[in-house]
Amino acid sequence: MYQPPHFREDRIDVQHALIAAHPLGLLITSGPGGLQANPAPFLIDAGASERGTLRAHLARANPQLAELAAVSECLVVFQGPQHYISPSLYPTKQETGKVVPTWNYITVHAWGTPRVMDNAAWLRQQIDDLTRHNERGQRAPWNVSDAPDTFIAAQIKGIVGVEIPIARIEGKWKVSQNRTAADQQGVAAGLRGLGSEADMLANEVAARGKAH
Numbered sequence: 001m002y003q004p005p006h007f008r009e010d011r012i013d014v015q016h017a018l019i020a021a022h023p024l025g026l027l028i029t030s031g032p033g034g035l036q037a038n039p040a041p042f043l044i045d046a047g048a049s050e051r052g053t054l055r056a057h058l059a060r061a062n063p064q065l066a067e068l069a070a071v072s073e074c075l076v077v078f079q080g081p082q083h084y085i086s087p088s089l090y091p092t093k094q095e096t097g098k099v100v101p102t103w104n105y106i107t108v109h110a111w112g113t114p115r116v117m118d119n120a121a122w123l124r125q126q127i128d129d130l131t132r133h134n135e136r137g138q139r140a141p142w143n144v145s146d147a148p149d150t151f152i153a154a155q156i157k158g159i160v161g162v163e164i165p166i167a168r169i170e171g172k173w174k175v176s177q178n179r180t181a182a183d184q185q186g187v188a189a190g191l192r193g194l195g196s197e198a199d200m201l202a203n204e205v206a207a208r209g210k211a212h
Contacts, residue, residue, distance in 0.1 A: 001109050001170050006178055009171035015108045016052055018080050018171065019044045023133070025076040027056065027162070029114075031067035038064050040162075042076065043130055051166040054110060055126055057159045065160055068114040074164065080106030081197040081204075085176070089190035090183040104175050104187070104201050111168040117161030124152070126161055175204040184209035 009015065019025070025042045028035070040056040054076055058065055068074060082105035090099045117123070128144050135141035144152060176187045184205055191202035 001107075001172055003170060003172055004178070007172050007174045009173045011171075012051060012169065013046075015169055015171040016044050016046050018106060018108045019054075019078050019110075020133070022078055022080050025054070025056070025078045025110075027058075027064065028075040028077065029064060029067040029071050031071045033063065033067055036064045036067055038062060041130060041134070042078075043126070043133060049165040051110075051169050054112070054164040054166065055129075055161065057123060057126055057161045060158050060160050062160075065116060065162075068162060069116050072113055073111055073167075074114045076110045076164065078108045078110070080108070081200040082106070083191060083194070083198045083201050085187055086190070089186045090179065091186050092180060092183050104205070106171075106173050106175070106201075106204065108169065108171045110164070110166045110170075112164040112166045115163045115165075117163050119161070120153075120156055123156045123159060123161050127152075127156070173204060173208065175201060175208055177208055181210040 019042065023041045023043065024039055026037055026039050028037045030036075038058065040058060042054045042056045045053045045055060082103065085102045085104050087099040087101055092099050117126075124144075131142065131144050135143070176184045179187065188202045188205040188209070191198040191205070193199070
């Protein structure tokens with residue numbers, strides 16, 4: 001990933017937090033069948049390996065499972081908040097006119113050797129953990145045990161797990177760090193109120209800005 005120094009985010013706890021907050025990763029393989037990509041919700045287990053381990057599951061019929069069993073490395077891309085940035089948000093536009101549009105975004109890329117986990121106990125733990133993670137905050141959280149055991153057992157037969165100890169991980173927080181303090185303040189103010197993703201980006205611009 002292209003990473004100018006001012007956009008780099010190397011703190012692993014910050015990278016892991018992004019994964020936990022935006023768990024739908026794009027799982028990418030390049031194997032005998034060519035390039036394949038599938039979105040899947042992931043869990044990050046920070047303590048399972050040096051850089052953390054990703055866990056997910058795919059439908060048993062998904063052809064990418066054969067690729068995962070054949071390759072020595074895969075890539076998972078996690079996309080955080082993102083938004084178009086108009087030049088009209090920069091005070092510099094009024095001063096010099098020398099501004100162009102851009103896009104602010106946050107992303108984490110993780111590489112590792114995948115392990116296919118075709119084990120009912122592993123899969124039950126995975127769906128229990130994944131459900132608890134994503135049901136948190138619901139007024140009446142749903143639990144896997146709310147469904148009949150025979151139904152869940154049948155559903156588990158239709159999925160296969162994937163475990164990826166992270167060998168390399170990169171974070172990129174492109175949130176106007178290359179702009180002046182005034183422009184950063186203009187971007188943060190312009191993003192607020194445009195929706196949850198824009199508000200999250202506004203907070204990051206303000207937190208990482210020159211005036212902070």
